[in-house]
Amino acid sequence: xxxxxxxxxxxxxxxxxxxxxxxxxxxxxxxxxxxxxxxxxxxxxxxxxxxxxxxxxxxxxxxxxxxxxxxxxxxxxxxxxxxxxxxxxxxxxxxxxxxxxxxxxxxxxxxxxxxxxxxxxxxxxxxxxxxxxxxxxxxxxxxxxxxxxxxxxxxxxxxxxxxxxxxxxxxxxxxxxxxxxxxxxxxxxxxxxxxxxxxxxxxxxxxxxxxxxxxxxxxxxxxxxxxxxxxxxxxxxxxxxxxxxxxxxxxxxxxxxxxxxxxxxxxxxxxxxx
Amino acid sequence: xxxxxxxxxxxxxxxxxxxxxxxxxxxxxxxxxxxxxxxxxxxxxxxxxxxxxxxxxxxxxxxxxxxxxxxxxxxxxxxxxxxxxxxxxxxxxxxxxxxxxxxxxxxxxxxxxxxxxxxxxxxxxxxxxxxxxxxxxxxxxxxxxxxxxxxxxxxxxxxxxxxxxxxxxxxxxxxxxxxxxxxxxxxxxxxxxxxxxxxxxxxxxxxxxxxxxxxxxxxxxxxxxxxxxxxxxxxxxxxxxxxxxxxxxxxxxxxxxxxxxxxxxxxxxxxxxxxxxxxxxxxxxxxxxxxxxxxxxxxxxxxxxxxxxxxxxxxxxxxxxxxxxxxxxxxxxxxxxxxxxxxxxxxxxxxxxxxxxxxxxxxxxxxxxxxxxxxxxxxxxxxxxxxxxxxxxxxxxxxxxxxxxxxxxxxxxxxxxxxxxxxxxxxxxxx
Numbered sequence: 243x244x245x246x247x248x249x250x251x252x253x254x255x256x257x258x259x260x261x262x263x264x265x266x267x268x269x270x271x272x273x274x275x276x277x278x279x280x281x282x283x284x285x286x287x288x289x290x291x292x293x294x295x296x297x298x299x300x301x302x303x304x305x306x307x308x309x310x311x312x313x314x315x316x317x318x319x320x321x322x323x324x325x326x327x328x329x330x331x332x333x334x335x336x337x338x339x340x341x342x343x344x345x346x347x348x349x350x351x352x353x354x355x356x357x358x359x360x361x362x363x364x365x366x367x368x369x370x371x372x373x374x375x376x377x378x379x380x381x382x383x384x385x386x387x388x389x390x391x392x393x394x395x396x397x398x399x400x401x402x403x404x405x406x407x408x409x410x411x412x413x414x415x416x417x418x419x420x421x422x423x424x425x426x427x428x429x430x431x432x433x434x435x436x437x438x439x440x441x442x443x444x445x446x447x448x449x450x451x452x453x454x455x456x457x458x459x460x461x462x463x464x465x466x467x468x469x470x471x472x473x474x475x476x477x478x479x480x481x482x483x484x485x486x487x488x489x490x491x492x493x494x495x496x497x498x499x500x501x502x503x504x505x506x507x508x509x510x511x512x513x514x515x516x
Numbered sequence: 517x518x519x520x521x522x523x524x525x526x527x528x529x530x531x532x533x534x535x536x537x538x539x540x541x542x543x544x545x546x547x548x549x550x551x552x553x554x555x556x557x558x559x560x561x562x563x564x565x566x567x568x569x570x571x572x573x574x575x576x577x578x579x580x581x582x583x584x585x586x587x588x589x590x591x592x593x594x595x596x597x598x599x600x601x602x603x604x605x606x607x608x609x610x611x612x613x614x615x616x617x618x619x620x621x622x623x624x625x626x627x628x629x630x631x632x633x634x635x636x637x638x639x640x641x642x643x644x645x646x647x648x649x650x651x652x653x654x655x656x657x658x659x660x661x662x663x664x665x666x667x668x669x670x671x672x673x674x675x676x677x678x679x680x681x682x683x684x685x686x687x688x689x690x691x692x693x694x695x696x697x698x699x700x701x702x703x704x705x706x707x708x709x710x711x712x713x714x715x716x717x718x719x720x721x722x723x724x725x726x727x728x729x730x731x732x733x734x735x736x737x738x739x740x741x742x743x744x745x746x747x748x749x750x751x752x753x754x755x756x757x758x759x760x761x762x763x764x765x766x767x768x769x770x771x772x773x774x775x776x777x778x779x780x781x782x783x784x785x786x787x788x789x790x791x792x793x794x795x796x797x798x799x800x801x802x803x804x805x806x807x808x809x810x811x812x813x814x815x816x817x818x819x820x821x822x823x824x825x826x827x828x829x830x831x832x833x834x835x836x837x838x839x840x841x842x843x844x845x846x847x848x849x850x851x852x853x854x855x856x857x858x859x860x861x862x863x864x865x866x867x868x869x870x871x872x873x874x875x876x877x878x879x880x881x882x883x884x885x886x887x888x889x890x891x892x893x894x895x896x897x898x899x900x901x902x903x904x905x906x907x908x909x910x911x912x913x914x915x916x917x918x919x920x921x922x923x924x925x926x927x928x929x930x931x932x933x934x935x936x937x938x939x940x941x942x943x944x945x946x947x
Contacts, residue, residue, distance in 0.1 A: 275780045275817070276772065276880070324769070324879040367769075367879030373776045420705040421681075425870035430775070476741035478774060478876055 256308040259442055262387065263315035266438065270319065274374050283318040285326040289333030290314035297341040309353075310337055316354035316442060320435065320482075324367035331366070332357040345493040348503075351486055352449045359486045362479055370479045375434025383434060387441045398504070401457040402445045408465035409436070416473060439481045447504035449492055456495035463488050552619040552830065553799035554612075561759035563611055564745065567843030568766050568877060571739045574843025578611045578733040585723060588731060589693045590716040591749055593706040595740040597663055598675050598714060605669035606733040610838045614763050617831040618819035618859040620781065620886035622795045627894045630906035659683035663712065669732060670723035676713040678703070684713070691717075695752075702748045735843060744874045747864065757812065757865045764858040765844040766877040770820040770884075771858040774874045777814040781806060781861075781886040785920045786913070788932065789939040792890055799886075801925035807863045815873065816861040821883045824853035856881065893941075914941045 270277035294310040297303070317332045336357030340349040343356075361368045375383075413427035444450065444464060451457050468484035471477040565576040577590065660683050664675045678684035681704035688695050693715075706713070714736055723731075745762060764771035772778045782802065791798045806816065823834050836849040844855050862869065893910055897903070918932050933943045 274777075276770075276778055322878065322880070324881065369876065369878040369880075371772060371774070371778075371878075373772070373774050374778065420708045421701050422705050423701065423870065425867075429870050478874075 254308065256312060259312055260308065260315065263312065263319060263442065266319055266383070266434075267315060270374075276322070276371060277374055278318050278322075279326065281326040282323065282329045283315065285330040286314040286318040286333045287311065289330035290317075290337050293334045293337035297337065301341060303341075309340075312442070313337060313353040313357070316438070317357055319438065320354070320370065321358050321361060322369050322371050328361065328366050328368050332361045332368070335360050345490075346496065348448055348493065348496075350449065350493060351489045352443055352446045355443050355482050355485045355489075358479065358482045362482075370435070370482075372433055372435040372478070383437055387437060398445055398447055398450065398457065400454055401450055401461045402440045404458045404461035405444050405465055406436075406440050408462045409440075409469065412465060412469040416469070436481070439485075443482075444485060449489060451492050451495035451499065451501075452503050453495065453499040453501035456492075456499045456501070460488065460491055460495065463491065552616055552621050553796055554615050554619045561761055562750070563615060563761050563763070565606075565611060565614065565735075565763045565765065565842045566743075566745065566771075566875070567845075568743055568764065568771070568875070569844070569846050571741055572737070572845075573740055573743060574735055574737040574845070575745075576606050576611065576733050576735040576843055578606075578608060585718040585720060585731065587694075588718045590714075590734065591688070591693070591695075592714045592736065593711040593746050593749070594675075594714045594736060594738055595711055595742060596738055597712060598736060598738060600664075600666045600668075602737045603666060603668050603673060603714075604735045604737075605671070606735050606841055608730065608733055610841050611733055611763075613831070613838060614834060614842065614857065615761070617829075617834060618763065618821075618857055619830075620783075620799050620818050620888070621830050622787075622792065622888050622890060624792065624890040624892060626892045627906075629894050629896055630898050630902045631900040660687040667719070667722070668716070668734070670718055670726050670728070671716045671734060672719045673734075674715045676715055678707050678713070681707055688715075699749065699752050702752065705748075706746075737843060742874070743876065744872045746872050747862075747869055748872055751864060751866060751869065757807075757863050760862045760864065761818075762858075762860040762862065763842075764860065764875065764877075765823075765839065765842060766856050766858070767846060767854055768856055768881060769878045770817075770856065770880040770882075771860070771875050771877050772817075773815040773860070774876050775871055776869070776873060778817055778860075779806070779810060779814040780817050780884060782924060783884070783886045783888070785888055785924065786891055786917050787888045787921055787924075788914070788917045788936045788941055789890055789892065790935045790941075791888070791921070795888075798888075798921075798925065801927065803861065803863075805924065805926045812863050812865065812868045816863075817858070817884060818861050818886045819857065819859035819884065820880075821857060821885065822881060823855040823857050824851075911943070914943055917941070918943055 267278050267283060271280060290310040290313050291307065294307075295305060298305040313336050314333055317329055317336060321329060321332055323329050323332075336353035339351050339356045339360075340353045343350050358370070362370070410427075410431055413430050416422075417424065417427040444461065451460050464481075464484045467488060468480040471483055472480035477483055563578040565574075565578075567574040567576075575592070577592070659680045660676055660678045662674050663677055666673045666675075676684065676687075678687075681700045684703050684707070685695060685697075685700050703713075716734055718731065747760070750758075750760075787798065803816070823839065834852060834855075836847050836852040839847040839852060839855050840849055847853070847855050862873070891913070894906070898906060914936060918929065918936060921927065921932050922929050936943060
């Protein structure tokens with residue numbers, strides 16, 4: 243039975259993402275000050291699932307709880323608010339954008355990223371706490387998340403690796419330019435928020451290019467724009483702004499570099515042995 | 517901020533306050549403030565006030581410099597040219613006031629008579645703070661442009677720009693500033709980020725004329741999208757661990773560090789009675805232990821609260837004039853409303869905090885205090901069944917307090933037990 247449950251779990255990488263996001267949330271509840279709250283998670287989940295249900299009813303699309311759940315958990319994890327109701331608003335904005343902002347039959351913006359950017363720009367009582375993860379949690383998370391890369395269902399790990407490599411290289415380049423010691427780019431890269439972004443947000447298959455070349459170029463572009471926003475323009479939540487600003491590149495790349503579209507459920511799990 | 521957003525925030529704040537008040541007589545809102553742990557406790561502590569409103573920033577640096585005034589010097593990187601009206605001197609008493617106002621506090625509560633209905637108490641008291649010194653620099657060589665020289669109170673201030681860090685280092689050394697050699701890399705980093713340097717030295721003649729007897733805190737005001745605390749130069753002079761207390765003043769919400777974790781100091785525990793006369797060493801031990809547990813990585817939050825209303829107040833409230841003096845110029849001088857203070861405590865050494873600390877103002881106005889509670893047992897007869905139950909519960913309470921103290925401070929349990937005995941809190945079951 244464990245084997246069958248395991249197979250069901252691994253068949254869809256979203257299950258693993260949900261588990262990982264939930265683990266991060268529990269860490270925040272128990273060990274991190276000024277972090278995510280259960281009330282926030284509840285509001286985000288409620289709003290996302292409700293909005294998804296309503297939208298599916300209106301458009302006739304089949305209802306799947308997994309993607310809205312991931313959007314809700316990501317919002318609750320990354321966005322802080324003076325009251326949990328803002329997270330409900332964020333959830334509605336994110337899921338709403340999935341149904342309303344579409345090109346070529348696909349939504350353009352990663353829902354949680356879009357929700358975060360819109361709420362930050364709206365002047366609502368919300369903010370991002372990039373420093374709250376510390377470094378030990380980061381290392382533990384990295385180890386856990388790297389494990390997900392070896393799973394066959396995570397085929398689009400290339401974008402995560404391309405993004406982390408580009409971002410890291412840019413940090414090292416800046417440190418060299420300024421004559422800063424290695425401790426500084428190391429510290430700048432040791433961010434739990436960066437990891438969550440790399441593994442769960444930029445890797446989101448529906449909003450990233452279908453072709454491998456497209457994904458790598460996209461990853462580098464997001465890293466470069468985020469770097470510029472953070473260091474030249476002093477924009478704090480640079481990662482999310484960069485991702486949302488460059489999101490329209492995805493449909494463009496999909497037209498210029500056609501490749502098979504992503505399916506959440508791959509047709510066959512070749513030789514997984516699980 | 518939209519009206520809807522403000523309304524929702526106000527409603528949430530009201531709910532939070534109502535929630536706290538509902539907790540009951542054992543809550544921290546009842547009790548007498550009997551002690552405060554100000555920055556003086558920490559021998560090598562600096563105090564910095566950072567006031568931020570949009571892009572407007574005011575940084576006030578306090579120096580409890582004890583040495584020869586001739587040797588004093590301050591070098592601070594600044595993002596733009598600074599005009600004379602952007603510089604000022606601040607009264608040290610004002611900084612001491614905000615220190616005492618936001619310092620970790622000890623609250624004393626009296627256990628009621630378990631037999632008849634109980635009474636309740638009120639509040640009071642506060643204390644002050646202290647600072648360390650900064651490194652200095654000397655003027656000198658070419659490739660350093662002195663963009664301006666100003667007389668500011670007892671200080672001679674220069675605004676420097678440099679194209680070359682070694683040139684700047686030579687210049688500083690030539691003017692008699694003792695700058696460590698590794699300052700070159702840090703200066704270089706700031707130079708390449710197009711920053712200038714605010715350099716201050718003491719003018720001994722004017723200092724005698726002013727007759728204050730000590731070096732007053734300096735304030736620089738500028739506009740910049742960056743909201744950060746330049747630590748890196750100060751770290752170079754650090755011998756071992758240094759403490760830094762930051763008072764961040766904003767309009768609405770708590771300030772947090774965005775590139776380091778923010779950790780709350782433990783708060784709300786009951787502590788043994790003898791701590792009343794040893795609150796300073798107690799808090800110092802609590803902080804030492806917390807910093808050690810976290811490997812000195814985080815920024816510790818000791819206080820966050822709105823300045824307009826404190827009820828109860830652990831110190832006389834800040835006036836509008838004082839807040840203006842500290843750089844919070846959006847505050848009406850007569851009203852003292854509309855400002856929020858966050859007290860952050862950083863312990864850094866040569867290895868920790870490699871980057872300057874970057875801050876942001878959040879929309880979190882829920883408030884936080886590092887607060888410890890003394891419960892004075894009821895001393896009367898209490899000859900009723902409830903009284904007997906109270907006395908046996910007391911023994912358990914004493915043990916809980918002793919355990920909490922050991923956990924917080926790392927002090928030995930035997931020593932704690934012995935000192936508690938002396939103040940009538942016996943841990944032995946024969947009592």
